[in-house]
Amino acid sequence: MVIIIFLFIVVSINIDPIQSEMPNPNNITGTWKLLQSSIGISAMHVQLLHTNQLVIFDRTDFGISNLSLATGTPCRNDPNDTAIKIDCSAHSLLYNIESNTLRPLDVQTDTWCSSGAVLPNGTMFQSGGFNDGEKVVRFYSPETKDSDWVEVPTYLKVRRWYATNQILPDGDVIIIGGRKAFSYEFFPTRIGNDGGLYEFAFLRDTNDVKDENNLYPFVHLLPDGKLYIFANTKGIIFDHNRNVVVRKLPSLPGEDPRNYPSTGSSVLLPLKLHKDGPRPSNPDKLPAEVLMCGGAPANSHQKARNGTFLKAVQTCGRLVVTDPNAKWEMETMPAPRVMSDMVILPTGDIIIINGAMAGTAGWELGREPMRTPVLYRPNSQPEQRFQELTSTEIPRMYHSTAVLDTYGRIIVGGSNPHVYYNFTQVLYPTELSLEAFYPPYMDWRFDNHRPYISLMGPGNVLTYGQHLWIQFEVIEYKTNEEPQVAIIAPSFTTHSQGMNQRMVLLAVDNVSFVGPSTYQIDTNVPKTPRIAPPGYYMLFVVHDGVPGMGTWIQIQKPS
Ligand SMILES: *[C@@H]1O[C@H](CO)[C@@H](O)[C@H](O)[C@H]1NC(C)=O
Ligand SMILES: *[C@@H]1O[C@H](CO)[C@@H](O)[C@H](O)[C@H]1NC(C)=O
Ligand SMILES: *[C@@H]1O[C@H](CO)[C@@H](O)[C@H](O)[C@H]1NC(C)=O
Ligand SMILES: *[C@@H]1O[C@H](CO)[C@@H](O)[C@H](O)[C@H]1NC(C)=O
Ligand SMILES: *[C@@H]1O[C@H](CO)[C@@H](O)[C@H](O)[C@H]1NC(C)=O
Numbered sequence: 001m002v003i004i005i006f007l008f009i010v011v012s013i014n015i016d017p018i019q020s021e022m023p024n025p026n027n028i029t030g031t032w033k034l035l036q037s038s039i040g041i042s043a044m045h046v047q048l049l050h051t052n053q054l055v056i057f058d059r060t061d062f063g064i065s066n067l068s069l070a071t072g073t074p075c076r077n078d079p080n081d082t083a084i085k086i087d088c089s090a091h092s093l094l095y096n097i098e099s100n101t102l103r104p105l106d107v108q109t110d111t112w113c114s115s116g117a118v119l120p121n122g123t124m125f126q127s128g129g130f131n132d133g134e135k136v137v138r139f140y141s142p143e144t145k146d147s148d149w150v151e152v153p154t155y156l157k158v159r160r161w162y163a164t165n166q167i168l169p170d171g172d173v174i175i176i177g178g179r180k181a182f183s184y185e186f187f188p189t190r191i192g193n194d195g196g197l198y199e200f201a202f203l204r205d206t207n208d209v210k211d212e213n214n215l216y217p218f219v220h221l222l223p224d225g226k227l228y229i230f231a232n233t234k235g236i237i238f239d240h241n242r243n244v245v246v247r248k249l250p251s252l253p254g255e256d257p258r259n260y261p262s263t264g265s266s267v268l269l270p271l272k273l274h275k276d277g278p279r280p281s282n283p284d285k286l287p288a289e290v291l292m293c294g295g296a297p298a299n300s301h302q303k304a305r306n307g308t309f310l311k312a313v314q315t316c317g318r319l320v321v322t323d324p325n326a327k328w329e330m331e332t333m334p335a336p337r338v339m340s341d342m343v344i345l346p347t348g349d350i351i352i353i354n355g356a357m358a359g360t361a362g363w364e365l366g367r368e369p370m371r372t373p374v375l376y377r378p379n380s381q382p383e384q385r386f387q388e389l390t391s392t393e394i395p396r397m398y399h400s401t402a403v404l405d406t407y408g409r410i411i412v413g414g415s416n417p418h419v420y421y422n423f424t425q426v427l428y429p430t431e432l433s434l435e436a437f438y439p440p441y442m443d444w445r446f447d448n449h450r451p452y453i454s455l456m457g458p459g460n461v462l463t464y465g466q467h468l469w470i471q472f473e474v475i476e477y478k479t480n481e482e483p484q485v486a487i488i489a490p491s492f493t494t495h496s497q498g499m500n501q502r503m504v505l506l507a508v509d510n511v512s513f514v515g516p517s518t519y520q521i522d523t524n525v526p527k528t529p530r531i532a533p534p535g536y537y538m539l540f541v542v543h544d545g546v547p548g549m550g551t552w553i554q555i556q557k558p559s
């Protein structure tokens with residue numbers, strides 16, 4: 001057996017690469033696996049940490065969850081809780097993706113509809129929520145085996161409920177908007193004219209009187225350090241350091257709102273430093289393009305409250321926001337979709353997953369679960385971009401989530417369109433399950449082309465512009481396409497938003513053969529924190545369109 005494998009490897013590297021029968025990728029549509037039928041809470045907010053653990057939480061005012069607090073943890077005693085005053089159940093937990101095990105965490109104040117980010121040092125930062133939690137910031141550091149939430153009450157200047165966070169080039173976090181919060185602020189607080197609170201008229205202007213449709217605004221950090229902010233149907237380039245709108249961009253054609261409760265989703269498409277992409281000498285000038293998909297027509301929320309569930313929006317729009325003459329390119333998804341998540345895959349493709357085909361976000365307001373994920377290939381010809389993948393059995397409606405892990409899977413959880421945990425006598429029962437979707441590239445038929453990172457230098461802790469080499473092993477090396485190196489920031493995901501989700505394709509300077517089945521890629525860490533803010537990234541090698549397992553790197557904050 002050993003000899004056969006050895007011969008196989010020798011043949012594969014010395015003679016022409018073996019042309020094995022590769023399946024037609026269009027025939028492979030991915031598989032689902034139920035990881036846990038119940039984790040005890042509904043995965044409304046999820047963040048992957050560099051320890052390969054997911055921090056998951058829902059809200060403290062759902063009532064008693066199906067997960068008890070750890071022995072010795074005092075029960076929560078909150079006279080202001082709207083569901084239950086004394087609660088000995090957990091509303092947060094830590095899930096280990098390697099061992100498929102979990103441990104309850106203890107959160108004291110209400111985290112409902114809050115926002116988050118991972119700080120450059122790997123500690124999770126979370127901000128706001130509802131009621132007694134609306135001005136709280138919280139930290140979770142995974143360093144010790146029994147670490148738990150640390151909460152700082154009344155840190156925020158105003159209530160942040162349905163706000164968006166974005167990590168900035170200096171490692172600070174900007175916290176933007178929220179219900180009736182037409183302002184932004186920073187962590188750590190930046191004292192400005194108004195004691196740390198910055199007025200933001202754009203959010204007032206995009207607020208629909210009845211439905212809002214501008215909560216959880218989409219925020220993407222651009223390569224020049226400015227922010228692209230989109231709310232309702234409008235987008236701007238914003239200089240948060242000077243509180244100035246730099247440029248107004250065209251509204252999304254069709255005038256369908258894309259933000260809560262007409263919830264669609266948005267990603268910054270991968271930033272390309274590799275040689276197929278434009279390589280301006282000034283990295284600030286790197287083009288950046290956003291993709292926005294789904295949502296619900298303007299009066300859907302009112303209609304749904306009255307019992308009429310309008311068809312969701314079926315279009316996606318793409319905009320090169322850095323282009324002075326930016327124009328939306330519109331496309332049509334295979335089906336309408338509201339409340340879907342978009343997850344950037346290591347290949348640079350996007351998965352559109354979860355959600356419904358009618359109604360809106362909000363209690364009891366979604367209908368017609370959309371169980372079929374859709375792959376979107378941004379670099380393919382327009383007619384070849386969308387592909388429907390294998391459906392799940394489980395509806396993932398309001399309050400569901402999806403995140404990428406280092407295996408390259410999508411972890412899917414949550415769905416609770418009810419004010420309480422309701423498992424019976426409702427259309428879409430509260431979901432406590434956790435599933436994994438294995439995208440087509442994880443199929444065993446691609447295993448001969450799958451790269452395994454074997455060695456990396458100078459290490460996993462890196463600085464801006466630093467030379468980085470990566471050795472990987474692969475059974476069959478293909479020469480038709482150069483291997484790629486992608487770094488991906490893990491998102492804080494809630495309400496169809498992947499906050500801080502970001503992929504950068506590094507510049508591959510050289511690929512060389514270094515030994516049996518082993519190749520070395522020479523590359524560099526991005527030059528500026530505007531392209532990749534400091535912190536932890538999953539690094540993936542992608543060979544012949546097949547990613548291997550990701551490994552964590554940390555890009556250190558410039559001193
Ligand atoms: C694979 O895909 C091709 C074209 O996309 C199709 O003609 C063929 O029938 C498929 N084969 C299987 C086994 O599904
Ligand atoms: C959660 O607990 C309730 C009450 O004990 C039970 O009826 C329900 O089946 C449990 N749900 C799940 C998904 O385990
Ligand atoms: C409950 O709410 C009241 C009114 O907002 C507040 O004064 C009080 O401090 C709250 N109590 C707790 C324990 O949070
Ligand atoms: C990371 O930084 C935050 C904010 O300064 C701090 O609260 C936290 O303790 C730090 N974590 C570690 C592990 O040092
Ligand atoms: C919903 O119903 C109310 C009460 O009948 C009515 O006033 C309102 O116009 C309706 N809204 C919509 C969007 O149909």
Ligand SMILES: *[C@@H]1O[C@H](CO)[C@@H](O)[C@H](O)[C@H]1NC(C)=O
Pocket residue numbers: 063418420421422424425426
């Ligand atoms: C949902 O659960 C709450 C609390 O357990 C209960 O009061 C309510 O009647 C349930 N709703 C439905 C539709 O079953």
Ligand SMILES: *[C@@H]1O[C@H](CO)[C@@H](O)[C@H](O)[C@H]1NC(C)=O
Pocket residue numbers: 509510511512
């Ligand atoms: C690529 O790597 C090989 C092997 O290390 C080396 O000989 C060659 O000079 C490198 N080429 C470039 C352009 O860096």
